[in-house]
Amino acid sequence: MTPELFFKCIALWWDPSYASWIYFALFLPIVILVYNFTPEKERFRVLLLASWFYFITLSGWLFLIHILEVIWTWQMGLAIQRLSDNKELKRKEKNKRKKKVLAVGILSLIAVLFVLKYLDFTGMNIVKLLTVFHISREWKMLNLAIPLGISYYTLEAISYLTDVYREDIQADPSFSHVALYMGFFPKIVEGPITRYGDDAKALFSGCPITYENLTAGYQRIYLGAFKKLMIADHLAPAVDSVFKWNEKAGSIALFGAVIFTVQEYMDFSGAIDIVIGSAKIFGIDLAENFMQPFFAKNASDFWHRWHITLGTFFRDYIFYPVSVSKPVMKLTKNIKNLFGKTISHFAGPTIAIFCVWISNGLWHGPKWNYIFYGMYYFVLIFIENIVEKPFLSLLEKIHLTEESISVRLFRFIKLTFIVLIGEMFFRAETMEDGFQMFRMIFIKYRPHKLVKHLGSFGLDQFDYWTVTISFIIIVIYGVLKEYKYPLKERFAALPKPVRWAVWYLMIIAVVIFGAYGNGYDKAGMIYAKF
Amino acid sequence: MLKKLNQNNSFNGILFAVIFVIILSILSSLVKPDFGQVYNIVQVNQKLESFSKEKENTIDVIFAGNSEVYSTFSPLQLYLERGISSYCMSESALRLCDALELTKASFNTQNPKVVVLEADAIFSDADPHKDDYALPTNFIEDLFPIFHYHIFYKSFITKKMKEKNQDLKVEHPLRGFIKTDLAVPYTGPADYMNREEQAAIGEDSMRYLERFREFCEEKKVPLVLTAAPNPNSWTWSRHNVLQAYADKYGIPFVDLNLHIEDMGIDWNVDTMDGGNHLSFKGSEKASSFMGAYLSENYKLPNHYGEKAYEDWERDNKEFEVY
Structure with missing residues (x-):
């Protein structure tokens, strides 16, 4: 040998x-x-x-x-x-x-x-x-x-x-x-x-x-494996195919943004579920990294729910130190003298936020797309900080609150669009591709192109169905978790044969429909490369 | 075993695992094919279903291999030109193990007189396992075949889905051949076979090639080796290796790459993808050449015009092939 x-x-x-x-x-x-x-x-x-x-x-x-x-x-x-x-x-x-x-x-x-x-x-x-x-x-x-x-x-x-x-x-x-x-x-x-x-x-x-830690750990590992094998790895060839950007149409660009966002979330949060589950077995409670990010009310809140530990690291070791650093304090003072109190209030945090987002972009890797991605969120969060107060005043005037369904729906649509566009630039092969894809969404949408090429992205009808049904299951699970429905307690109250039957069904579903082994190319872990 | 796990919990854990193993075993027995171990159960099942539509004992020549086969040899053309009845037992990236099982299965309903094996599959992965060296994974797959054949459900394509898929729709009428309008020229050197390569038949490929040969010997059917024109992968080294094997066992080897001029292949129009596969025009030339070779060397009956083959002519007209 x-x-x-x-x-x-x-x-x-x-x-x-x-x-x-x-x-x-x-x-x-x-x-x-x-x-x-x-x-x-x-x-x-x-x-x-x-x-x-x-x-x-x-x-x-x-x-x-x-x-x-x-x-x-x-x-x-x-x-x-x-x-x-x-x-x-x-x-x-x-x-x-x-x-x-x-x-x-x-x-x-x-x-x-x-x-x-x-x-x-x-x-x-x-x-x-x-x-x-x-x-x-x-x-x-x-x-x-x-x-x-x-x-x-x-x-x-x-x-x-x-x-x-x-x-x-x-x-x-x-x-x-x-x-x-x-x-x-x-x-x-x-x-x-x-x-x-x-x-x-x-x-x-x-x-x-302990029995409790062992079962809780493996249950969490199952959740991660489900997200990765039933959704993320199924989508991997389609994402690769779409982002090669051979078929230039806005509908395909938007489709690519959607499936990559889903793939990335399921891959990363799935891996984190496996990580947290593994540690749980040894009685170690690692910090959570995701908290239903798509329930966020704005871009800033999104980053409090997405890759949380990276966000808190930047907050504690970049944002705060930069905010109270001597040069920034001096600059804030000078701005206060020149432009008044209101503008000076923004100066320090803005410089600190800029440092956070440039670091965020660079942390992901040596690629202009990632730096752009960081700056994209810097600009959006900066704008959000400015318009948030006037927006709340406007809501009050039209007798709406932050909890009104129409406001929440508006925020959800706005956030989804922001995230999708961000992810599109993040995944695009080059910055030129990213801009071209973005432009095409508004100039040449061509929905028929998407319909025509849906079958040529490396997924067959079965894969699309598997991804769709699994995605719905995860969304329902996320909604129940967000609204603190006691799913675990309710499930634990069921008779043992029923619980076991459900577990067998769930495991067998992954064994049969999971994207692994023959017929599938092995997909790596997206965040492992960062 | 685990200190903090009390007896009841340990029993529960073991019982859960035992039931799971039983479920896996039952599922494995359900999905394991009746024939030998294959790599892509979906491709094999689809091909067998398509092949089962042929009237019994009407196919004389089996072309086995991967996509090189269905893009090079056209059974309808062979029939129209020489009355030879043949079938392409081939799929995209089909492994040699799957080609062997398909060839074996063809003898259940047919009485082939010649088996033609194309060489590209011999120089590709041949084993039913995805990675030959992934020993623990292969062990688990052999123990519980449900892990190996877990995509079995993809064979259950509805009629509606088949009608939507052009390849599946015309697969049977074209007897496994796939017609394409694509033509992307090959622009490399004409003496492509001189490219340096240390070719060898891999361990797995040799094992399955031997099984192919033994099976044909057992059935007393001549095995013919062939290599489709392929300027991107075919070399003298590959030719020599396969020629040596053919000489060792007295198997005819028809390397079409040595007859590019005889066939009149024009690389500007006769390849669909820059040299990897022949275009429809290229397949016409290669099929004519192979038809002449088969007619000259084997006593194959001319079925042209026979009643049992009425549907061959009908399919040709319906799908406007020739």
């Missing part, structure tokens, strides 16, 4: 992506068993070894980069802690030194992320910019390999160091603890981006496996 063949065997043998049976029916049960047989105090080591095994099988030697970053974060945390604990230093001097260590710690982590993820993009754009000045240079693409989940664990490391700096938490003297926090296998691929202060206790306590 050649080495090439050997690695091919391993790669195919071992496919632990979250929606693969290898993950939830082989890898996870083995970890659960070993974990439970291990003494309580040592259980976190089982989770750590499982996480490293998982990481190495997916990322190979890039694991070394991860480990180096963990060591760095651990040591920098301890360095900050030592300064905090130093009673000989004066407060001002102590803060100054702590700030310096924090800056070195964070900038080093960002530098690694920048080199691995953004260097080619930056180099290429600098070369393009130089051509404007008639300077001809060539950028040789480095195409560096990126460790699994680097965008997620880098933010976790930043939050850890900042929280130690702020003295919200104590730096952990245990390397294993920091390593597990930054590399816990369920959340390493797609987040959620958690805080050390929230996770630590449960992560390291070695909570025993």
Whole structure:
């Protein structure tokens, strides 16, 4: 057997992506068993070894980069802690030194992320910019390999160091603890981006496996697998086909925006369900990342419900620090003197929001589409902040409230359109394609083109039906959850044979109608690439 | 086993799993095909359903393989030109394992006198498992075939759906051949076979090729190997590998790529997609060539005008093929 063949065997043998049976029916049960047989105090080591095994099988030697970053974060945390604990230093001097260590710690982590993820993009754009000045240079693409989940664990490391700096938490003297926090296998691929202060206790306590946690965890895993295999992975070939943009019609562009939005939501929130379910089995309650985002009243609220942990990270580690930073405070003061109080109120938050959204766009990856996507939401949320008060006054004048059905319907339609257009630019192959698709929706809608090509997007009638019915089920589930209907309690009150029959039906439905195995190309996890 | 799981909960868990395994086993026995293991059960079922419409013992030649077959050999043309009755047992990207089962099944109702196997399927994935090396997944699929054949339901296409799908609608009348108006020229070099390649027949392909050969020997039906004109993938290396196999067992090998000039193939109009498949015009030339070869080398009856073949002529007129 050649080495090439050997690695091919391993790669195919071992496919632990979250929606693969290898993950939830082989890898996870083995970890659960070993974990439970291990003494309580040592259980976190089982989770750590499982996480490293998982990481190495997916990322190979890039694991070394991860480990180096963990060591760095651990040591920098301890360095900050030592300064905090130093009673000989004066407060001002102590803060100054702590700030310096924090800056070195964070900038080093960002530098690694920048080199691995953004260097080619930056180099290429600098070369393009130089051509404007008639300077001809060539950028040789480095195409560096990126460790699994680097965008997620880098933010976790930043939050850890900042929280130690702020003295919200104590730096952990245990390397294993920091390593597990930054590399816990369920959340390493797609987040959620958690805080050390929230996770630590449960992560390291070695909570025993209980029947309640085991069943609740696997039920949540089922929900995630349902979303991914019944909806997201079915839609994957159609999304790829539409965004190749061979058939230029507005109806097809809008269709593409709709199916990509559905695919992305089901893929990402499905993966997060599997992540949260997996952690739940070990008694760890990870932060939720989604909260029925399409029930949001506006774009700002949408981001309080969509990729929540990324939003709260930006809020706590970019928005607040930027808002109260010296240059911004000074600028606000100057604006107040020049233009008055009302405008100055907007200045600080607007600068901070701009920093948040440029970071959001860049975090997704080195692509102009993502930067545009961030700026798109910056502009929309800025406008929303301005018009919200006049809008509420208008409602009052026409005797409507925010809860009126017509107002909620208007907001739902507006938000849906905003999200769809945003996702269309986000997924478009190039910015030119994005603008062309957007233009076509208004100029050349051509609905007949969509009808004609519906069968040529890689989905047959059965796939469309599977996606539609599954989508309706998830929407109903979301509505019940939003209105806090006690579905779990009602279901638990049913006789056991009925409950079991329902579960068998639901599992068999995924076994039969899921997009996996023969007849389907394996679809990756969308947010794993960020 | 798990410390905090009390006996009752453990029993419940085990019972739930046991019932689930029973359900999987029942479903597996229901969906597992009567014939051997195949890769794409939907394609195989659809082809068998289409083939079942042929009157018994009316097909003399079976063309087996993937899309190269149904775009190259036209049974209606062979019938009109030489009275040869044939059928394209082929589907898009059909694997060799599926082609074998389709060929075997054709002998249940027909009495073929020649089996022609096209080479592209031999140089492609041949195993019923999606990934040959995904051992745990393949093990589970073999244990519970419901996971392997879970798309079985896609075979249950309603009549209305079939009428909407042009390919399915005309598949039977054209005897498996697919007619297309597409023509995208091949613009590469004329001596495409000189392209460098270290071709080899894969382990799985060899296993199924051997089964093909053994099956034909068992049925005492000559097996003919052929390679459709394909400037994008066919090379001397592939030719030599297959020729060596053919020589070893004394199997005739008709490589159409060696007869491009004899057939009069014009790559500007005779390929539908830049060289991967022949266009309708190209298929006319290749079918004529293959018809002449079959007539010269095998005693195939001329069925032209026979009553049992009235529908062949009717279908030709109805679908305005020739």
